[in-house]
Amino acid sequence: MNAILRLTCRDCRGIVAAVTNFITRNNGNIVNLDQYTDPAAGQFFMRLEWDLAGFKLPRSRISAALQKFGKIAVSFSDQKKRAAIFVSKYDHCLYDLLLRSKSGELNCDITAVISNHEDLRYVAETFGQEFYCLPDNEKKQLALLKAKKADLLILARYMQILSPKFIRAYPHKIINVHHSFLPAFKGAKPYHQAYQRGVKIIGATAHFATEDLDQGPIIQQNVAQISHRDTVEDLITRGRDLERQVLSEAVRYFLNDRLFVCGQRTIIL
Amino acid sequence: MNAILRLTCRDCRGIVAAVTNFITRNNGNIVNLDQYTDPAAGQFFMRLEWDLAGFKLPRSRISAALQKFGKIAVSFSDQKKRAAIFVSKYDHCLYDLLLRSKSGELNCDITAVISNHEDLRYVAETFGQEFYCLPDNEKKQLALLKAKKADLLILARYMQILSPKFIRAYPHKIINVHHSFLPAFKGAKPYHQAYQRGVKIIGATAHFATEDLDQGPIIQQNVAQISHRDTVEDLITRGRDLERQVLSEAVRYFLNDRLFVCGQRTIIL
Amino acid sequence: MNAILRLTCRDCRGIVAAVTNFITRNNGNIVNLDQYTDPAAGQFFMRLEWDLAGFKLPRSRISAALQKFGKIAVSFSDQKKRAAIFVSKYDHCLYDLLLRSKSGELNCDITAVISNHEDLRYVAETFGQEFYCLPDNEKKQLALLKAKKADLLILARYMQILSPKFIRAYPHKIINVHHSFLPAFKGAKPYHQAYQRGVKIIGATAHFATEDLDQGPIIQQNVAQISHRDTVEDLITRGRDLERQVLSEAVRYFLNDRLFVCGQRTIIL
Amino acid sequence: MNAILRLTCRDCRGIVAAVTNFITRNNGNIVNLDQYTDPAAGQFFMRLEWDLAGFKLPRSRISAALQKFGKIAVSFSDQKKRAAIFVSKYDHCLYDLLLRSKSGELNCDITAVISNHEDLRYVAETFGQEFYCLPDNEKKQLALLKAKKADLLILARYMQILSPKFIRAYPHKIINVHHSFLPAFKGAKPYHQAYQRGVKIIGATAHFATEDLDQGPIIQQNVAQISHRDTVEDLITRGRDLERQVLSEAVRYFLNDRLFVCGQRTIIL
CATH class of the missing domain: 3.40.50.170 (Formyl transferase, N-terminal domain)
Known part of the structure; x- marks a missing residue:
């Protein structure tokens, strides 16, 4: 079962590393990552999907823990x-x-x-x-x-x-x-x-x-x-x-x- | 070598037969015929291509002979x-x-x-x-x-x-x-x-x-x-x-x- | 209401004129005509659709009358x-x-x-x-x-x-x-x-x-x-x-x- | 001016974080990242592009430094x-x-x-x-x-x-x-x-x-x-x-x- 993060923030150096680090440190296995920086707006967009098997954080605390990175939305592949x-x-x-x-x-x-x-x-x-x-x-x-x-x-x-x-x-x-x-x-x-x-x-x-x-x-x-x-x-x-x-x-x-x-x-x- | 007729006229009964008859009576072999009637405008459009081998009319008289059918243009496949x-x-x-x-x-x-x-x-x-x-x-x-x-x-x-x-x-x-x-x-x-x-x-x-x-x-x-x-x-x-x-x-x-x-x-x- | 003729025959000079003449002589108004000659097979194919309003032949005799032109099939737009x-x-x-x-x-x-x-x-x-x-x-x-x-x-x-x-x-x-x-x-x-x-x-x-x-x-x-x-x-x-x-x-x-x-x-x- | 890494390796937990960390620690700004894991082959593929402005490693040492991650190729946007x-x-x-x-x-x-x-x-x-x-x-x-x-x-x-x-x-x-x-x-x-x-x-x-x-x-x-x-x-x-x-x-x-x-x-x- 996977979690999916949608992140929007100002483009800034190190954001990909920071987020992927966070996932990896919590023992998540990234299965998909796509990102885009809009040159005119200077906005950064990322969709990151990781396998929750063995993930250290409980579901209920994932959103709160990710909010430091920008405007986020988290969903789970088993929640329609x-x-x-x-x-x-x-x-x-x-x-x-x-x-x-x-x-x-x-x-x-x-x-x-x-x-x-x-x-x-x-x-x-x-x-x-x-x-x-x-x-x-x-x-x-x-x-x-x-x-x-x-x-x-x-x-x-x-x-x-x-x-x-x-x-x-x-x-x-x-x-x-x-x-x-x-x-x-x-x-x-x-x-x-x-x-x-x-x-x-x-x-x-x-x-x-x-x-x-x-x-x-x-x-x-x-x-x-x-x-x-x-x-x-x-x-x-x-x-x-x-x-x-x-x-x-x-x-x-x-x-x-x-x-x-x-x-x-x-x-x- | 082929002749190509482009014909535009008011839609009227018998126009296809009249034109194809004319070609056939003059010993032309039709190799392509497509036509369309625009329902709103009541206009008839036809493109007709025939083989000139054995055609009885000389090239120079074809256009004049076809003008009775409507607004026409005639071209020849060997004239670029x-x-x-x-x-x-x-x-x-x-x-x-x-x-x-x-x-x-x-x-x-x-x-x-x-x-x-x-x-x-x-x-x-x-x-x-x-x-x-x-x-x-x-x-x-x-x-x-x-x-x-x-x-x-x-x-x-x-x-x-x-x-x-x-x-x-x-x-x-x-x-x-x-x-x-x-x-x-x-x-x-x-x-x-x-x-x-x-x-x-x-x-x-x-x-x-x-x-x-x-x-x-x-x-x-x-x-x-x-x-x-x-x-x-x-x-x-x-x-x-x-x-x-x-x-x-x-x-x-x-x-x-x-x-x-x-x-x-x-x-x- | 329209009739549709599907005709297949050996390619021969005058076939388009012959068929369209037949329709016109019987007072049919051609609303669509498309044809193709296969160069390798020497076969001629035609689909011809005409308005039956005022057509002189009764439906029941149309097929028989058209058979002289080749292998034919006739259908009517009101027959599903x-x-x-x-x-x-x-x-x-x-x-x-x-x-x-x-x-x-x-x-x-x-x-x-x-x-x-x-x-x-x-x-x-x-x-x-x-x-x-x-x-x-x-x-x-x-x-x-x-x-x-x-x-x-x-x-x-x-x-x-x-x-x-x-x-x-x-x-x-x-x-x-x-x-x-x-x-x-x-x-x-x-x-x-x-x-x-x-x-x-x-x-x-x-x-x-x-x-x-x-x-x-x-x-x-x-x-x-x-x-x-x-x-x-x-x-x-x-x-x-x-x-x-x-x-x-x-x-x-x-x-x-x-x-x-x-x-x-x-x-x- | 950008560097582009192409990486192929066995799929393993933490690889995205490891590589993006490496780039970020060396002061590289990631401008594009795309990755794919082939499910049948168990192979991981990544294309990562980063801005070299301010990057701490000289060009000549980048390839050697990245080899620990797998089979790699590095190119530079100014080298045709x-x-x-x-x-x-x-x-x-x-x-x-x-x-x-x-x-x-x-x-x-x-x-x-x-x-x-x-x-x-x-x-x-x-x-x-x-x-x-x-x-x-x-x-x-x-x-x-x-x-x-x-x-x-x-x-x-x-x-x-x-x-x-x-x-x-x-x-x-x-x-x-x-x-x-x-x-x-x-x-x-x-x-x-x-x-x-x-x-x-x-x-x-x-x-x-x-x-x-x-x-x-x-x-x-x-x-x-x-x-x-x-x-x-x-x-x-x-x-x-x-x-x-x-x-x-x-x-x-x-x-x-x-x-x-x-x-x-x-x-x-």
């Missing part, structure tokens, strides 16, 4: 994160997440499927998930998320803009999928926009939701070549594959503690 | 188009076009390399091409193009905005490459813009130059995945491969008589 | 093909096909899900499909397929080799997915083979099943970049996305009457 | 590697390498272009490179390489099989490009093989040359979608782009000290 999925009427991303969760691809517990419509209740319930229809009621949603101890909110084609207050309650913990290769075609009906503009490539983007619509830090993007023969309907169909793919990959990065944010950019270690 | 290349200081697209021309990939004669700087004279001359340094002088450029009978103008990272008058002289005959996946990152320094925005994919776009900068009909696009580790310099380096690729593919479509324009969209048959 | 899906224990391709069918991406009726195991009965039944567990009994399978009037058999990770007799009963009507980019890694455990060989790309291939295992005409292939960090388990996970994708695209080509076979190659019009 | 390019008659990979070298993409000195034919002398000489035509004379080739102190041999479509003795003289220092997605289509005329098999994807592979033809550890692969319309000649044309790309990327990995070999697999850190 808790994800809530927000949906409206499109079912493809929901099915995809539920199937990937079922197959073991996504290391999380899905604690709730929340919607502003009843349409997808049967999908959630087929997979044994609790479904909550809470339209226009962020207060109830937030209460539910708190009760469910959600670590991550996944907006799986949720067609409702969240309030700034809601978003601030889960900073860098809300992953949205937008159906274009951002920053192109922000806002409504991006496939129609793409068709009108005559692009030869369409895309999808998974990003952290922030108060600025479709402008949060981008986590993952993917594209597909199209031709003049593709109608808007064709773009929507092909785009579903892209949306599924980028959303599930972004979620997997999050669940594997690989995501850091540096200004408007994400660092994936 | 004449391309002029515009460059400034970046050499990668110029080298690429010259090498592809030399290897026989591009079925054209390069009639002139035109620049607003002297820097790339040696490149053109190494390949035996005439080089003209004509900065800020569209009048001389147009005269040269006329003298050289240029069919196609290729802006191979030409860092100078053409006047509307210049562009109107070569409608849908000027191919530009822009170093972003348009419509994202129009204008100056797109790789810097891409870095700032934190995208995970960069791209390049070949398009027809029109009076609206970076807004002409898109011919070809390509992209590459990048990561947070890539600096602006890395994006520029990786982008060069994309620029080369999309520009040469767009030029090849043009030279093979495969390009049609329908509003802001290109049709590639 | 009937597909049977074969599965064993892996559920990802089955779910994918059922979901795409449900969303209208695949223009077919699924007539039966057939398996050599009981494991996936609940999946089929959740989607309202009939499930038949018929292990080691090709006779019963063939009887069922006949009763169900299956036009297409989809082997969605069916882990059982079909007999030559079975395959001959559905020539070029059985689509299989193999989890490698064929011809690399034929046979068992291709992801393990790929890991051992240290490739940097994995793939999946949809092909017509023939009597030679994994050697039938290839319909669609797709690949993904991998790294040394990916374990065999990771390859299996990532490969599932590729398998889903190539199988569904191959099936869509089939259902849209776009597939032709020329020796060991497929033509997609 | 020395590459020899082998060619025959195809010029596309040669041009590509010379152009990328000229543009600063490849951090190396090209010490010689060696060939078994005179054909490409003018290409090398246009770029100011020495050209040696040494057909069927490995002895002279080896003497030249020794005199030129070559660190890396690049087989840029060199159409001559090297003897085992030659290859053993440069273990994991010879990079070859093969024009297929290995292991498919080993040996001669892979594009013809690909055409015959009817694949929908072609590829190219850069790999270390070993005594087993086309079977050395793969460094980089890339692919392109093709269609039934592509002739063998088209595959050759499109393949040139893939060959250029994978070869230059593999060379860049080598020059940046990112390549390790573990059995038949490469590790890229």
